[in-house]
Amino acid sequence: MRDEISAYKRERILEEAVKLFYERGFSGTTLDDIAGKLGVTKPFIYTHFRSKVELLEAVCRPTIEMSLNAIAQAAQHEGTAADRLHRGVVDFTKVVLQRQGNIAVYFREEKHLSEAGLAEINALRKRFDRVLSDLLQEGVNNGEFQIEDIRVAALAIGGMVSWAYTWYQPEGRLSFDDISARLAHFVLQMVAAQPAAVPAET
Incomplete structure (x- = not known):
């Protein structure tokens, strides 16, 4: 208790x-x-x-951890690369939208993080990019995706979803689930997922 x-x-x-x-x-x-x-x-x-800086780090770090977990868990799931990418982007988007304030604070106040705190968060971001890149590479290898530059594609996907914090409106035209599903669909279009591999939108 x-x-x-x-x-x-x-x-x-x-x-x-x-x-x-x-x-x-x-x-x-x-x-x-x-x-x-x-x-x-x-x-x-x-x-x-212990300090305001430590508090800032506690505001910022969990969102990066949750984003990494969303992609990592989806990547380890059963199914095609497209199925797992779709699921990962949906779950990643939900993290960003649910923690809109946290991610806004992170992008605005990153300069105030301690050297150790920033290094820890950057390491998490690199792991995120690596897990996503590996999933994209798998899709290319088995013929599901057509991507010229895996690294750039991973960065573009991460940036597109993360930036949703700047325009998402809880009372807007699209629901929380609608936005998550549409961004996932856009990502599959970006990687030129073959029609048979694209999960149907719900």
Whole structure:
């Protein structure tokens, strides 16, 4: 029970930090600001995070980890390369849309991360690109995809989906699931997936 309460308190700190970092920027937000929103004192935050930079890293890193997991789990699933790519992009897109504030803070405030924190996140991003590249290469090898440059294709896919945080509107014309499915379909078009290999949209 104690661990659950501690995890809940930590999550509440992160929730308020994301909101304030998003609205005011990292430099424009103090730990006192975050504590005030929570109705606590600054020492309460220090029991969970040693500094504002460590808090920023805790806001940014999980989104990269979740994105990597989405692609890695899809790549390991059964099915054709196209099936797995479609699934991976759908799940990756959902991570980006669900954590829109977190990813916005990451792209805006990356310069404030510690050297070690940035290195850790960059390593996760490289693993993401490698897993996605391997899946694309598999599709090329078995004749499902036609891609001239695997590396560029992986970067383009990652960039296209990640950038959805800038235009996604929860109350917009397309639903959460619609956007995820359409981006996955666009990705299959990008890699020239053969018609028989393209999963039907639902």
